[in-house]
Amino acid sequence: MSSGFGLTGGKSRCYNLWVDLAQCESEFKSGAIERSACQTILADFVECLDHKRERARLEEIREEILRKNNGVPPRRPQRGLIALNQIE
Numbered sequence: 628m629s630s631g632f633g634l635t636g637g638k639s640r641c642y643n644l645w646v647d648l649a650q651c652e653s654e655f656k657s658g659a660i661e662r663s664a665c666q667t668i669l670a671d672f673v674e675c676l677d678h679k680r681e682r683a684r685l686e687e688i689r690e691e692i693l694r695k696n697n698g699v700p701p702r703r704p705q706r707g708l709i710a711l712n713q714i715e
Contacts, residue, residue, distance in 0.1 A: 640675060641672060641675040641676055644668065644671055644672040644675050645672060647668050647672075648665065648668045648669060648672050651664065651665040651668050652665060
């Protein structure tokens with residue numbers, strides 16, 4: 628992450644947030660802003676790295692689907708192959 632290069636040689640997905648966070652921290656050190664001004668950028672950067680909020684939201688959606696289906700998970704569609712029990 629410190630190099631700023633992703634796996635394919637371009638920018639990493641979180642690089643722009645890291646640049647914004649570094650700029651915010653330098654402005655804080657110079658006394659131009661309060662540290663609390665950097666908290667939203669820091670939260671977005673951490674989310675970009677580990678996706679905890681995204682996973683939590685997907686889990687909420689999954690639980691709601693299960694609740695509506697009385698605990699039965701939805702069927703996944705067959706793709707590419709015809710299931711043997713579907714052939715008549």
